Amino acid sequence: METDLRLESSLWIGNKRYRAVLTGWHLKWTEADKKNGDKKTVSVPVAEVVGVENGRVEILPQKSVEDTDKDFTGGRSRSTYGLLWSLGRTQFSCPSRVLRDQWTNHLRTALKTHSPLRPHRLLVFINPFGGKKKGREIYHSLVAPLFELAGISSHVIVTERANQARDHLLKKDLTGFDGVVCVGGDGMFSEVLHGLIGRTQQEAGLCETDPAVTLQPCPLHIGIIPAGSTDCVCYATVGVIDPVSSALHIIIGDSQPLDVCSVHHASTLVRYSVSLVGYGFYGDVLAESEKHRWMGPLRYDYSGTVVYLSNRSYAGIVQYLPADPLLSSPKDKTRCLSGCNVCSRSTERLFPHTSDSGSLYSSHFSQYSNDSEGEWVSVEGRFRCVSITCMSSSCARSPLGLSPSAHLADGTGDLILVWDTHPLSFLKFLYRHTSTQDQFDLPFVEVHRVKAVRFSLPDGREEEVHEGIGELNRAIGGEEREYVDTVSRNGSQQQLAQSVVERETMNEHKTVAPILCGLCCKKTPAVSVWNCDGEILPFTEIFCRIHGQLVRLYARGIEDAAAMQNCSQESDKNKSRCITYK
Numbered sequence: 177m178e179t180d181l182r183l184e185s186s187l188w189i190g191n192k193r194y195r196a197v198l199t200g201w202h203l204k205w206t207e208a209d210k211k212n213g214d215k216k217t218v219s220v221p222v223a224e225v226v227g228v229e230n231g232r233v234e235i236l237p238q239k240s241v242e243d244t245d246k247d248f249t250g251g252r253s254r255s256t257y258g259l260l261w262s263l264g265r266t267q268f269s270c271p272s273r274v275l276r277d278q279w280t281n282h283l284r285t286a287l288k289t290h291s292p293l294r295p296h297r298l299l300v301f302i303n304p305f306g307g308k309k310k311g312r313e314i315y316h317s318l319v320a321p322l323f324e325l326a327g328i329s330s331h332v333i334v335t336e337r338a339n340q341a342r343d344h345l346l347k348k349d350l351t352g353f354d355g356v357v358c359v360g361g362d363g364m365f366s367e368v369l370h371g372l373i374g375r376t377q378q379e380a381g382l383c384e385t386d387p388a389v390t391l392q393p394c395p396l397h398i399g400i401i402p403a404g405s406t407d408c409v410c411y412a413t414v415g416v417i418d419p420v421s422s423a424l425h426i427i428i429g430d431s432q433p434l435d436v437c438s439v440h441h442a443s444t445l446v447r448y449s450v451s452l453v454g455y456g457f458y459g460d461v462l463a464e465s466e467k468h469r470w471m472g473p474l475r476y477d478y479s480g481t482v483v484y485l486s487n488r489s490y491a492g493i494v495q496y497l498p499a500d501p502l503l504s505s506p507k508d509k510t511r512c513l514s515g516c517n518v519c520s521r522s523t524e525r526l527f528p529h530t531s532d533s534g535s536l537y538s539s540h541f542s543q544y545s546n547d548s549e550g551e552w553v554s555v556e557g558r559f560r561c562v563s564i565t566c567m568s569s570s571c572a573r574s575p576l577g578l579s580p581s582a583h584l585a586d587g588t589g590d591l592i593l594v595w596d597t598h599p600l601s602f603l604k605f606l607y608r609h610t611s612t613q614d615q616f617d618l619p620f621v622e623v624h625r626v627k628a629v630r631f632s633l634p635d636g637r638e639e640e641v642h643e644g645i646g647e648l649n650r651a652i653g654g655e656e657r658e659y660v661d662t663v664s665r666n667g668s669q670q671q672l673a674q675s676v677v678e679r680e681t682m683n684e685h686k687t688v689a690p691i692l693c694g695l696c697c698k699k700t701p702a703v704s705v706w707n708c709d710g711e712i713l714p715f716t717e718i719f720c721r722i723h724g725q726l727v728r729l730y731a732r733g734i735e736d737a738a739a740m741q742n743c744s745q746e747s748d749k750n751k752s753r754c755i756t757y758k
């Protein structure tokens with residue numbers, strides 16, 4: 177294969193002559209008319225070539241093609257500064273048209289051969305109302321031209337309502353698509369996540385509602401073009417919020433597996449999460465921020481302040497199933513970076529090459545109370561917040577995230593327990609998220625690497641929940657119903673998932689009732705709500721299980737930014753070698 181693709185000839189870039197060689201994995205060109213010691217070589221891995229077109233092509237900001245006989249243009253993804261990528265474009269001139277055609281054909285074949293995960297056809301959902309409402313503009317001006325250069329055909333749907341993307345993925349024909357791209361924020365990603373996981377389980381005949389079932393990993397990749405308010409999933413898997421960098425990761429077919437947490441209540445599936453399942457502070461902030469959506473991304477800062485000042489803590493019982501402490505620890509001060517060893521070893525553990533793949537986990541979860549690999553641990557008390565995160569959950573506000581040493585794809589989540597404490601101590605904890613100071617190095621904070629978590633209220637608290645809701649309903653004239661009514665009325669799992677989401681909207685006043693009581697009626701509520709990747713859950717008592725590597729993103733994890741930055745400070749010669757061979 178390597179020898180079939182090899183091609184070598186003289187090429188011109190501008191008025192300089194180069195000796196160019198395609199070796200299969202790399203395209204290299206070396207200055208031809210200089211003494212050996214002064215010759216510079218540029219080496220581009222074929223895997224990072226975006227596309228090749230005949231003629232002299234300009235791509236951004238607007239595409240233009242000058243159709244010449246002997247020229248071709250190559251686009252490559254290039255690290256401009258640290259984790260930020262841009263499109264590098266080089267126009268080559270050949271001695272003849274025949275040679276030009278040979279170059280473009282060889283390069284295109286090399287792309288197919290050496291980057292098997294490159295998408296050919298993508299389904300794109302744009303949320304026109306996410307973040308600063310720039311989704312459409314971002315896609316059409318920054319992303320579509322790159323997809324076109326890469327020869328990717330995309331079917332674009334601009335959503336007209338919430339949950340349209342999820343419903344489409346659950347019901348419509350997806351034949352021929354290699355991946356699904358969402359242009360929006362974490363909420364839009366969550367829609368795609370639910371649609372794809374649900375569809376995959378439907379087709380595999382698996383019951384999503386049963387937490388003991390080993391779910392089937394999704395065959396389609398997910399790409400995220402960030403255009404939301406927090407864009408935490410993009411930040412934590414790419415390292416920057418930049419639509420062009422994300423588009424380039426999609427084009428070259430980068431593949432990053434991701435753990436997913438399924439959240440259940442009384443034998444029903446409530447939602448999936450990849451980032452934060454948080455009770456207490458983070459739940460309250462979300463509930464408060466929903467009232468101020470009009471503020472855009474600023475609503476979180478405003479609500480964070482309001483909730484902090486209301487100084488709340490909540491009683492609860494947390495039970496958790498610890499992960500194997502020999503594999504990794506949330507306090508080991510490591511970072512999950514591109515090519516992470518802990519995640520790679522987990523791939524072998526999660527998908528062993530046996531005929532009975534997944535058996536380890538299905539047997540492991542068949543009896544929660546009698547687990548053979550570890551014992552459930554139970555703690556009870558008052559908490560400022562209880563958070564479960566499958567990944568670091570880093571974002572612009574908190575560059576190292578909720579749990580800086582969490583792994584994207586190790587099959588575990590980190591449980592962070594913040595016990596009730598003095599308001600200033602809690603502020604210290606929050607503030608440490610914005611710096612490199614260790615937020616776990618505080619006497620009222622615990623962190624555990626876990627496989628499953630159960631949260632329940634101390635005896636008698638459920639009644640207080642209903643009292644709180646009743647109180648508010650009486651105040652606003654709503655009617656009181658049991659949560660579980662709606663759940664038991666639905667037969668199929670898919671209807672169930674949908675009904676839960678729809679019910680959240682319908683009964684929002686009930687789910688946020690305790691919070692509103694706290695803020696408006698100046699009464700500290702007995703219970704908080706759960707924030708599940710930016711959505712409020714309609715239940716307080718939940719069970720969470722982490723499913724290792726259930727989905728794959730078009731991303732490669734965080735590259736070691738320090739190394740990349742050192743790279744960009746080196747000489748040109750070293751720079752190209754460093755970026756190329758890293």
Ligand SMILES: Nc1ncnc2c1ncn2[C@@H]1O[C@H](COP(=O)(O)OP(=O)(O)OP(=O)(O)O)[C@@H](O)[C@H]1O
Nearest residue numbers: 306307335336337360361362363364404405406407
């Ligand atoms: N056309 C639409 N009209 C109304 N809501 C929509 C539409 N399309 C998608 N949505 C919903 O909008 C919600 C928020 O969208 P999105 O996540 O893109 O932006 P965001 O909330 O600003 O960002 P983030 O989630 O990163 O904080 C999502 O939960 C999604 O279900």
Ligand SMILES: CCCCCCCCCCCCC/C=C/[C@@H](O)[C@H](CO)NC(C)=O
Nearest residue numbers: 362406408451452569574606607609709710
């Ligand atoms: C006095 C300084 C206080 C600063 C407090 C900073 C705390 C930042 C922690 C940010 C964590 C973000 C976790 C991500 C959650 C997402 O899943 C979710 C959906 O987008 N976002 C939100 C805001 O709930």
Ligand SMILES: [Ca+2]
Nearest residue numbers: 435566583588
């Ligand atoms: Ca994880």
